[in-house]
Amino acid sequence: MTMMMDKGLSLRQVEDFIEVSGAHTDIVKLGWATSFVTPNLDEKLKLYRDAGIPVYFGGTLFEAFIIRGQYDDFCRTLDRYKMEHCEVSDGSITIPHDEKCEYITKLKKQVTVISEVGSKDVTKIFAPYKWIQLMEAELQAGSWKVIAEARESGNVGIYRDSGEVRQGLVDEILTKIPQDTIIWEAPQKAQQVWFIKLLGANVNLGNIATNDVIPLETLRLGIRSDTFDHFLNQ
Amino acid sequence: MTMMMDKGLSLRQVEDFIEVSGAHTDIVKLGWATSFVTPNLDEKLKLYRDAGIPVYFGGTLFEAFIIRGQYDDFCRTLDRYKMEHCEVSDGSITIPHDEKCEYITKLKKQVTVISEVGSKDVTKIFAPYKWIQLMEAELQAGSWKVIAEARESGNVGIYRDSGEVRQGLVDEILTKIPQDTIIWEAPQKAQQVWFIKLLGANVNLGNIATNDVIPLETLRLGIRSDTFDHFLNQ
């Protein structure tokens, strides 16, 4: 599964993306709250839908509504744009985890919920058992998938400042959480390579830049240097 | 104020940019002397003008004329393309500052002048009092705004090699030069965040990459993680 992050594409750029990468893309996230600023939202959603690619708003949009006490407005926004997926996150706000799980359970009645674990704040580092606890609770509350946070840049959450994977953390998460329920945000090539080598060609990867879906597909297929040997040796 | 840097967009790419980001862009710079190399200049200028977005040639074009003793040709070039703004800089050449100010005063009769302070040479570091002196003189000579140099990469002038802001320098400049007369070149996200937190949502930022105008707008609005808390707490 490949999740692409659209940070404000024009309609023609969406068409170009679909032409080249549509067949290799499973879902598109409109990054954080960019959907709120770009003027072409209805038409853009139509383009993705006509291509059979589901779309959802980045979690920061959810948080921007919640922090203002506008949960009902958020639901109406999802309705207004006929969204079939939504992201529930707490990367920029602090809410009790029970409350986050309640949102997941409520929203699940309206849409397919993807929830995100991990703070966007580099100083907030959770222990592995905490990641597992949060992921388990959110899946139980009704999340279809949980996203392991890394931001657009790939230097927080499951990664160190340098972008290097927190390997011990990932290993420990995988002892408890089924692999296919996790989407690993992996915007950097080295991160994509690392997860493909660990979990195979079909690993769920997110926050892939628009122009990186084709390069990622070659990594998955073992026809780029970085994974060339890996798949031959199997 | 947001100034976008066009490093050689095609006409369709300009149209795409205007569709998505036109409403959030106040002025466009055709980066350094790229306008001299791209074959679509007349049509490109027309697209920006039809969208109501002013355009100017990067200062390196001015310098390329001046160093060859072709000031008059430069003025004719501005005329030929019906430019309403121009940049006067000395980032790549060394000229006496009096002479630079004379160019500002002369060009001001023809166009709105934006002048740039700071060298593109990483080894040339000015003391704060010098920045202030240069900026004051250029504003007095007739510059509409002064640009604080950072290059496309954001690692010289008001920034350290690492891209980190020279905070003391910025603070000292602001004690003497009115904020609204300065455009801070801030190509990197962390730099944009820093200036928005210091000077507010409407701070003048320049050298914004084509695809970063929408992300910048979300920073200004406090709907991206980096500035989310900042605006809530006000």
Add this chain to the structure above:
Amino acid sequence: MTMMMDKGLSLRQVEDFIEVSGAHTDIVKLGWATSFVTPNLDEKLKLYRDAGIPVYFGGTLFEAFIIRGQYDDFCRTLDRYKMEHCEVSDGSITIPHDEKCEYITKLKKQVTVISEVGSKDVTKIFAPYKWIQLMEAELQAGSWKVIAEARESGNVGIYRDSGEVRQGLVDEILTKIPQDTIIWEAPQKAQQVWFIKLLGANVNLGNIATNDVIPLETLRLGIRSDTFDHFLNQ
């Protein structure tokens, strides 16, 4: 000579590229095996050919066929797409150098061969005499040009991890191999600047990103800060 790397452009993006940068581009490489994944190959090749720009498949495609024992299929693929150039490399596979040279000699009967020297593996560092030996043998076997490897990222082969040029290596190569037979992969601006200063405006540079051809052209012309002085002082 400027070689641009296409990592999966759409047809419209190719048209946009040709509009702006076509006149400054001598040859296009479809990066590694991306040509195998993008769905628009026939039409894309036609666009480049109609613009008079030769195209070839990145060497990893050659290697993917060779490692599977499908040399004949590779030749048929070149035929099927009417390719006039091809790249022979061993960046991801290990084959005896004699065998690589035999492929060059055989393929030379069908197409113009560009061969690549240097591993994509950062841990495989050749001594300068070895680079020279390999380049000489490949040119003698029939390569039109030899490419000095750097990958898309510019941090292996002729560069250190940091992207810095291995100057001694380049100097030594140039004592034995004619400059015009070498294409230096130079994806980073500092690398392009370094080679332009060493070898002049017309140096052969490869792996130039789609949007960097215009910026590179300004470097070659001495109308960007980095090479501004260099050409004035000559």
